[in-house]
Amino acid sequence: MTDLPEQRGRARRGDGFDRKLVAPMILGSILNPINSSMLAVALIPIGQAFGAPPSQTAWLVSGLYLATAVAQPVIGRLVDSYGPRLPYLVGTALVGVAGLLGVFAPDLWVLVLSRVLLGVGTSAAYPASMSLLRAESARTGLRNPGGILAALSICNQVVAVVGPTLGGLLISTGGWSAIFGVNVPLSVACLVLGSALLPRRTALQENAPAATRRRGDVAGMVLFAATLTAFMVFLMEPRLSAWPLLLVGVVAGAAFALRELRAAEPFVDLRVLSGNVPLLATYGRQLLAYVTSYSFLYGFTQWLEEGRALSSSTAGLVLLPMSAAAIVVTALTGRRAEVRGKLVIGAVVQLVGSAALLLADSSSPLWVLVAIGAVIGVPQGLNGLANQNALYAQADPARMGSSAGLLRTFMYLGAIIASAATAAVFPHGATTLGLHHLSWFLLVVAALFLVTTLADRSLRRIGPAVGPAAA
Structure with missing residues (x-):
């Protein structure tokens, strides 16, 4: 991106990132x-309420992550074309509707539908935020909004790791439905802040070709x-009996690739993406x-409640040191734009934490379980922030x-694989043997x-921002 002289001048005069955008973004x-994260401690109570196995x-x-993985890049493309405000407002309104549906769900599958709607609704804010950051970067001349990126990452890390504790407290006071009901006031707050503070369009959308704004490549999205x-x-x-799904996926994927390679304004520009190996x-x-x-998050927490026989609230408290470790690590490293060192350390500590699960059994003292959580908190504070900066x-x-939507899509693909792995190792309940099987899978x-981090030499080129780095 080329810095215009007037943009650099504004940056030197202190015309930084528009702070009013931070609250709705976060x-x-x-x-x-x-x-x-709140659901992690609710799976056992929900299963007991509806008589459903893990x-x-x-x-x-998986319902939430399936919906989110699909919706994130789709909504991100709409943000690129039409601006951040409308997708943000529609998405956060849907979160409130989904929360109400979850509170009054009569059976498990209506609850799954609520989670699907939550997945779609929560997909709007992140691509909208990243688009706003890029637009503000172009306006101010600040290449790397390190402070705001760190703030976004810290808040997401804090919520993700405090979520099990919060979920446990909500369940202990209002039952498992309380973790759905909390979405209603959150949705209202987002709608008020978004309506008041977010721009309808940014300069990036205003300067986009009119044809790009009109065409949304609906066929590519479908x-x-x-x-x-x-x-x-x-x-x-x-x-094996599910092979038709693989066939549908292959055929649809081939049609998608052909469509995107031929489209004038593709949903995912495969030609550009294929040439951007570092991003891939x-x-x-x-x-x-x-x-x-x-x-x-899901496997260890379920085991704490079933294999170790802890209550939902106690299991949430056991994971609090994980939250503390993630917050401290993100706060200490958030303003540093370098990513390779963070990823290498995060990978090594993930190996240590995965191996530590082999030490856990039904008689493990609480301090051992707390220590395992604290170890896992370190890579949670490093990896997400580093990939976001990359x-x-x-x-x-x-x-x-x-x-940015595709980055979240791959995140949720990982979550779905994790959910499938957890279901596979806990077919009839969260046993210690299943936890150890999960440990070996995570070590791989x-x-x-x-290996993929050490092999990527392009990471060495991502370093301190040129010019002012803090937002």
Whole structure:
């Protein structure tokens, strides 16, 4: 991106990032992690309420991530074309509707529908936020809004790791439905802030060609959704009899590739993306990082409640040191734009944490379980922030919304794989043997993450911002 002289002049005069945008950006972006993490301690109570085993309650996890993985890049593309405000408002309103549906759900599958709607609704804020950051960067001449990126990451990390504790407290006072009801006031707050503070369009959309704004490549979006849905539903219950899903995924994927290569304004520009190997590598690392993170969040938490026989609120409290570790690490490293060191350390600590699960059993003292959580908190504070910074440096500014949406898509692909792995190792309950099987799976995933990080030389080129770095 070329800095215009007047932009640099404004930056030197202190015309920094518009602070009024921060509150709706942060509040909207935490809707997904708070709904993801609170559910971790609610799966057992929900299963008991509806008489459902872990293999069925796993759909509460996968339903949200399936919807989010599909919706994030779609809504991100709409943000790129039409501006951040309308997608943000529609998405956050849907969160409130989904929360009400969850509170009054009569059975498990209506609850799954509520989670699907939550997945779609929570998909708007992150691409809208990244698009706003890129637009503000162009306006002010500040290349790397390190302070705001760190603030977004810290808030998401805090919510994700405090979520189980908050969920446990809500369940102990209002039952499992309380974790759905909390979405209603959050939705209202987002609607008020978004309506008052977010611009309808940014300069990036105003300067986009009119043809780009008119065409949304609906066919590409539909084929993308069909491809992703078919493959992810297969991943949830992989078996030979489900081969038609793989066939649908392959056919839809081929049609999607042909469509995008020929479209004048494609939903996902495969020609540009295929030439951006560093960005593809970032997407791959995001998937691997979150397979480990979400496997731990859901698998370890379920085991704490069943295998270790802790209550939902106690299990949430055991995970508090994980939150503290993630917050401290993100706060200490958030303003540093370098990513390679963070990813290498995060990968190594993920290996240590995955191996530590082999030490856990039904007689493990609480301090051992607390220590395992604290170890896992370190990579949670490093990997997500590092991949976010890498994306900011590697993505095409004109497609920041859809690129950010794809980053979240790969994150949720990792979550779905984690959910499928958890369901596979806990077919009839969260046993210690199943936890140890999960540990071996995570060791393989963490090792792949380390190898792909060490092999990516492009990460060395992502360093301190040129000019003012703080927002």
